[in-house]
Amino acid sequence: MATYTTGSTTPQGSAAPGHGAEGEGHPSRRDFLQIMAGSWALVGLGAAMWPMLAQMRPDSSTIAAGLPIEVDIGPIKEGQAITTLWRGKSIFIRHRTKEEIETARSVAMADLRDLKAQNTALPDSAEATDENRVKAGKEQWLVLVGICTHLGCIPAGQAMGENRGEYGGWACPCHGSLYDTSGRVRKGPAPRNLEVPPYAFVSDTKIKIG
Numbered sequence: 001m002a003t004y005t006t007g008s009t010t011p012q013g014s015a016a017p018g019h020g021a022e023g024e025g026h027p028s029r030r031d032f033l034q035i036m037a038g039s040w041a042l043v044g045l046g047a048a049m050w051p052m053l054a055q056m057r058p059d060s061s062t063i064a065a066g067l068p069i070e071v072d073i074g075p076i077k078e079g080q081a082i083t084t085l086w087r088g089k090s091i092f093i094r095h096r097t098k099e100e101i102e103t104a105r106s107v108a109m110a111d112l113r114d115l116k117a118q119n120t121a122l123p124d125s126a127e128a129t130d131e132n133r134v135k136a137g138k139e140q141w142l143v144l145v146g147i148c149t150h151l152g153c154i155p156a157g158q159a160m161g162e163n164r165g166e167y168g169g170w171a172c173p174c175h176g177s178l179y180d181t182s183g184r185v186r187k188g189p190a191p192r193n194l195e196v197p198p199y200a201f202v203s204d205t206k207i208k209i210g
């Protein structure tokens with residue numbers, strides 16, 4: 001088990017787009033690391049406007065082994081988000097505002113493009129309600145695999161002030177797919193909602209992913 005905290009202070013920047021060839025819809029590990037390197041290079045740019053959150057990068061052996069990781073979410077204030085890595089994948093953790101939660105829960109199923117929850121903790125038949133995308137009683141926390149389901153780019157929207165698209169979630173810079181505040185695809189070529197990875201709350205301020 002590897003543990004990572006958000007203790008220090010840099011803003012979470014968005015990553016440069018990238019495509020992958022390691023399986024359909026997923027970037028290769030090399031592409032992913034290049035993407036993340038670009039992301040970290042941008043970190044300093046928004047320091048004046050984004051109160052400081054850091055991400056700790058799991059070491060390569062942890063990534064390769066696919067070990068679970070623990071993330072300290074205590075420092076993430078409402079409206080903020082961080083990105084971490086698990087099994088070589090970008091993982092988005094967003095502390096949603098009440099407005100974001102209400103907006104996500106007001107969406108009719110008929111307005112969704114992918115009706116499946118895409119939550120690894122639920123059966124494949126589970127509907128894509130916002131309730132099915134988060135943990136009960138912890139609905140302010142949205143945990144997602146941050147990889148566009150079209151061709152594997154990293155959607156923008158993690159950093160404060162970054163374009164999140166008209167649905168307030170994430171906007172993929174590659175071909176314009178838009179996701180809402182539940183990580184569900186609402187527009188563009190992406191076929192599926194952003195996946196909810198396996199995770200659990202270890203405490204009120206710590207989650208285990210994997």
Ligand code: FES
Binds near residue numbers: 149150
């Ligand atoms: S990879 Fe995101 S829209 Fe194409």
